[in-house]
Amino acid sequence: MATVTLKGNPINTIGTLPSIGSTAPSFSLTKGDLSSSNLSDYKGKKVVMNIFPSIDTGTCAQSVRQFNKDAAELENTMVLCISKDLPFAQARFCGAEGIENVEMLSDFKDGNFGNTYNVAFSDGPLAPLLSRAVIVLDEAGKVIYNEQVKETVDEPNYKAALEALMNA
Structure with missing residues (x-):
């Protein structure tokens, strides 16, 4: 389990992230058109998974905006923005914001992604949403x-994620 904080108060996830060097576990998530998306759909591409609790919070929205901007400059790379938001909410946000360079995916159906990648909160006010x-x-x-x-409530380290892509 990973312990993080929400405005300074400790909360836990169900486990730890997949380790560097490991093979990413397969997943099935829901696209905006309600079709399924699987990890195998991105085979041969670099993938950034931007995982967050809800598109309707400022920090989550900013991470999607930032990765959308950064993704426009990356070759052979897909940015997947993953939350438990309904695909309709994700589509509404992207339409209103002009987001076109990321793929929004939802774990709303069964929470399998959150459990497989150990990012689901196990306690606290955000359980069982996905951690950032x-x-x-x-x-x-x-x-x-x-x-x-x-x-x-903090943003991820965009620079470190992008550097990992450039050094791969």
Whole structure:
């Protein structure tokens, strides 16, 4: 379990992120059109997983905006923005913000992603939403970077995630 904070108050996730060098576990998430998306859909591409509690919070929205901006400059890279928000809320946000360079995916159906990647909160006011984390994969699906953001209201380290991509 990873202990993080929400405005200074400790809360826990169900486990720790997949380790650097490990093969990323498969997943099935829901796209905006309600079809399924699987990790295998991104085979041969670098993948940034921007994981967060809810698109309707300022920090989560900013992380999507920032990765959308940064993704426009990356070759052979997909940015997946993953939360338990309904796909309709994700689509509403992207439409209103002009977000086009990331793929919004939802874990609302069964929470399997949150459990498999150990990012689901196990206690506190946000349980069972997803904690704020970033996981970067190389083209072979190996984890090359991970960050469990220690304070939930803080933004992830965008620069470190992008550097991991450039060094892969």
